[in-house]
Amino acid sequence: MNTKNIEEEKVEFINITCEDVDNCAFTSWYPKFKSHTFKSKALPLSQEFVDYLNAEGIFLPEDGQPVAASIEEIDSDEEITEFSNAKDDSKIPNFPEVEREIREAIHEYEGAVFPKLNWTSPRDAAWISATQSLKCTSPFDVFLLLKSSDFINHDLNHAYEHCVDLQDRKDERTQFNLVLRKWYDLQPSMEFRCFVKNREIIGISQRDMNFYPFLLETQQDIEQSIYEFFEDVIHEGFESTNYVFDVYIQRSNSKVYLVDFNPFSPTTDALLYNWSELMSFDVDSDQPHIRLVESQAEANSLACNAPKFATNMIPKDVIDLSSGKSIAEFAEEFERAMKKTGNGEYSDTDSSSDEE
Secondary structure, eight states: OHHHHHHHHHSOOOOOOHHHHHHHSHHHHHHHHGGGBOOEEEEEOOHHHHHHHHSSSOOOOSTTOOOOOOEEEEOTTSOEEEEOOOOOGGGSOOOHHHHHHHHHHHHHTTTOEEEEOSSOOOGGGGGGSTTSSSOBSSHHHHHHHHHHOHHHHHHHHTTTTTOTTHHHHTTOOOOOEEEEEEOOOOOGGGEEEEEEETTEEEEEEESSOSOOHHHHHTHHHHHHHHHHHIIIIITTTOOOSSEEEEEEEOTTTOOEEEEEEEESSTTSOOTTSOHHHHHHOOTTTOOOOEEOOOSHHHHHHHSOSSOTTGGGOOOHHHHHHHTTOOHHHHHHHHHHHHHHTSSSSOOOTTHHHHHO
16 A cells, blocks of 8 residues: 555646646536436526525425324313424525426426436435435435535535636635436446546546446446447547546447546546556557456455445434534434443434335
């Protein structure tokens, strides 16, 4: 590990510009490659909605939100008292146009979508959804994922921070878009990331870090399908010189679908490569190849002890407890909840039922 770090320190990184990042934004590439990717629509977001995403606290729309059963109590005079929900309705986000467009997209796309912003999907927050995925069937699902994701925060606030010409863009306002893509049950084994340097593919990596024996048997066919797709569709159509693109290959007929573009930068996961070798790759003399997980032992060594994106996870009932409070208010509420257990420890015995 130390050797790798030393090598990465010595490598000369390729400069990326704000234009390179802009080229990877969904609304920049989707019109050109619409016939080669999944059905999608982009909704321009107002500054008010961006401010909502950046604000502390998790307040969510009621559309699609699970509703708790009402509580009734009989007093000594046999009168029935119904306890109303004590939530602050003034804090519920009010973006009727966004919610309407989400509902329309869900209907148009046969019941489910998955969301992203200009560059990134909230995949680090998938753990919090009822399906443990990015599958959304209501505005509530979409808002929950967006508000719970650090990746979305990166899109909003840090997308250009590694660009060499950032100062030239400092006063330019970015138009953020909510992208809703039709939900498909894809096979993770057939997703691949392709690295392009000087307009040539220099490496292909399996995206899912599990061992799939059949990939080794079909390696040549996979490479051929990707290279043909790159030459026929991507090579002349994408404007940057260095970039990364993701594809999905339909196993039944080897059809290739474009999934996304990413900057040729360490902010993009190199997967089975590392950025020192990608940056130092010589297009004229080095031979590109595909990298796959070749054994279960290798898959085990790649797997972390903690779940993926574990640093983004906190118990769901802690999110429920926050009810949109500020950090200070939540801390006080959390402390009171711990005291109620009688032993100074927070009780999460209800978390399993919350997630069912």
